[in-house]
Amino acid sequence: MALEDLYREVILDHYRNPRNKGHIDSPDATAHGVNPLCGDEVTIDLTFNGDTVTEVAVESQGCSISQSSASMMTEAIKGKTRSEIESLTNKFKSMMSIEEDTDLGLDPERPGSVLGDIEALQGVRQYPVRIKCANLGWTVLAEALSS
Amino acid sequence: MALEDLYREVILDHYRNPRNKGHIDSPDATAHGVNPLCGDEVTIDLTFNGDTVTEVAVESQGCSISQSSASMMTEAIKGKTRSEIESLTNKFKSMMSIEEDTDLGLDPERPGSVLGDIEALQGVRQYPVRIKCANLGWTVLAEALSS
Amino acid sequence: MTDLSHLKADFPVLENGVHFLDSGASSQKPIPVLEAMDRFARTSYANVHRGAYKLSVASTEAYEAARRRVAEFIGADNPSEVIFVRGTTTALNTVAFGWGLENLQEGDRILSTEIEHHANLVPWQMVAKRTGATLDHIPMTDDFRLDMEAYESMIGPDVKIVTVTGMSNVLGTMPPVRQIADIAHRHGARVVVDAAQLVPHVRVNVSDLGADFLAFSSHKMLGPTGIGVLWGRMDALEETEPFEGGGEMISDVTLQSATWAEIPHRFEAGTPPIIEAVGFHAAIDYLESIGMEKIFEHDMELTEIALQRVGDVPGVSIQGPNNTIDRGGVVSMTMEGVHAHDLATILDEGGVAVRAGHHCAKPLMNRMGVAATARASFYVYNTEQDIDALVTGLRRARELFGMS
């Protein structure tokens, strides 16, 4: 059923136990974003080694979708280069897009095999009004990367 | 027919040849009024001898109804005492009132026998939107009298 | 139990079985209101106050009849004290800017409260900034009431205006407006009441209420969007400058200056919401055909049930008075471990429409230490079944979040 699809165990786990929570003392990049319609907030701190993200920390508050999405994102980008993150972001965005129907090659038999935990957010697409919750962390990430 | 009833000859005559037109140099009372919705204007100057209006002058611009009504009024009040004018004003107002149905004893056989030329304005009552035109001069008069 | 369930047929939008519990944001519109507007537009529409022709006269008469109806509804003797505006927000901005910029200066204080909607907060911040006046806020007690002791210690001769909600759109709390007004008046301050939530649900009589200005919206009381009311006591309106300049609000205009028309016209620049006024009139007729007393009674019965049954769901906290004393039919809640937006989504799946978020009252949220609440608000078409559906949804949320 759809709601079970939205609130999968892995999402609730990230919501309750957000990974990489906190601040970085002197980050190489940082950004803050608010979803003005619901008030959810995300702050991201990053450090780099050359092009590679070495550390990431997120301070946030909001619903299970925005919080778990931000938490999953931190796990997914650590140790990745800027261009790898860009490609990941695009995959995430098309997973969240109602219009686009890019085949990301997700395998229902082997969940997580392509995008890791992030795949669990697929169910959000059935709730268009919640898509911006899932996007919030990624939008703030993009801002941090371009800052 | 109704329109002929509105635009009686006597009204058009007062419109074209307004009586007591002009200003009084040092009036005992004066008042100015505008109908904000249509822009018609009336200014009245009065002099008194005791309680009696000795002179009246009107400067005005506007439609045939407001202009003729003001002109007729000047003729009707000259030489009258304040209390006579008050009673006349009441008669005029009830002639113009849609709700009230006071019997003013107007005699259709002998037009003008009770209120003079003013009776010609009876037709205005069929055009509620024009009643305020007819009233303008009288409203300004009341203001001048109480000033 | 006050039974108004026969009214449901007048609200076609509810036919699909939705449990609509968001009337605090905006109410639904009954068929008689929709029909009144449609009929008017098909038979009598023209611009008002402008034409000497029959359609325009009919239209003006309908518009002015709506003004008289509103005046009667809120117990205002003089219909000219009723000003039609776009809604509560515009009404409050009209007072803040129109009265505030004229009558406030450095050293003056504006007294508002911690529980206001942004509409009764942000305009005063803007005006305080422009005039140099100070903006202070009467605090809330821990049981979600206005702290009247604090108010008495805050009021003083430097307070020029006190502005307070008639009913909180988050808590349901109804501050004692009459008492607040009497105290303010004793100190020479004007009193504004944001009645967006009050007038739709409680019989308001402006002479009893004691306020100098009252603001409310048609769309929260079964009427159309696009229209609302600023009522002002005549002497208070006389102290107020027009908020907008334009046509129909002037007495005379030259290239360099203008003089204002009579009240209320000076506050109604331009073409007003004419068709909306006709719909608003019909909405008031509809409300009165039920009776405001009965409406409030019905609200309170549902609130009583909701406080009990919602309060019984484990993990749920009611954010607002947990009794029906001096409160309206607005029940905000939070659930331990489940964010309000998740609650709203889960409830929506069960056909229950509630609002989740900060409800345009961020300072109040901060005060309560919550980021968001889920809010159920009641109106004439709601029934006990709507509350049962709400409770079912709340239990389902706990289940989904693995807490049952």
Add this chain to the structure above:
Amino acid sequence: MTDLSHLKADFPVLENGVHFLDSGASSQKPIPVLEAMDRFARTSYANVHRGAYKLSVASTEAYEAARRRVAEFIGADNPSEVIFVRGTTTALNTVAFGWGLENLQEGDRILSTEIEHHANLVPWQMVAKRTGATLDHIPMTDDFRLDMEAYESMIGPDVKIVTVTGMSNVLGTMPPVRQIADIAHRHGARVVVDAAQLVPHVRVNVSDLGADFLAFSSHKMLGPTGIGVLWGRMDALEETEPFEGGGEMISDVTLQSATWAEIPHRFEAGTPPIIEAVGFHAAIDYLESIGMEKIFEHDMELTEIALQRVGDVPGVSIQGPNNTIDRGGVVSMTMEGVHAHDLATILDEGGVAVRAGHHCAKPLMNRMGVAATARASFYVYNTEQDIDALVTGLRRARELFGMS
């Protein structure tokens, strides 16, 4: 002759045979517009931008679809440049106060014209008074055009904003907005166009027009009352402060201060005219189903006929350009010896609805040396027969006043 007479059936108010020649004040509403609003209220209404539930999502989508439709209609690439307000008057006040108070100071000049509607005059007077800026007016030539030579001599670096009507509601005159804007921009001034009469009748493309701000009303273009548009070029909107404070227009609020939401939301405080937006959308669809080019052609054909036949009535003077070059379907007239209000009453008896008075343009009336005109204005539902009825009424007026 462009035949649009088949449309008349869509306007039930015209069924009783009225010759409605007052669309310049407000237009009638076709059935598809009324039905769109009614249907929306019966199936999809809720407040916008607020709820996570299905009705609110549907309502928000309909509201934003209306915004996109308006943007498309006026050729704006970015729908966020379209701000929904109550009408032209509010749109112009938003620019005057929101832009003017921020960007004008003593020594600056505002340039308006002698032919403006009070809505584009009084707000600038109010803002000039508050900021110490000067307000000057481009004069009218004796053939009822804007004096472009005078304009070129008046413009200068101290002129910060030029505000001009796109089509005079009295004369029909359409000033050369593009040329005016180009000159203004060369001097670094912003350009505002009061398009209340323009957008309903002429295809407007904001990139071609050259203005920075554009104001118009739904009710003059077959749509409902209670809604209108302020369009602003994004960089011009970014220079503009919100005119009203309240809900939905903020990004964050504390007790003492607030930050604004993104454009357009920062200019849409409070509950917007939601049902009206849906009706406005339907009105634009209706206009486009006819075609704006065809609508203007039809206006011009009627204007041509009116200028001839009305001009032929003895004693009548046309107050406005007596040809169809750069003008719209607004024909003002005076009759020697018969006041405009008497004309209007007499015409009304023949079922002809015209407006008589100063048309909210008193300075223009003074300039023309007339106290009032009678004005016929045309729209899609008008026909040659309406003009014939007008002419018959004019002749009847002469008769009644003993001048035939």
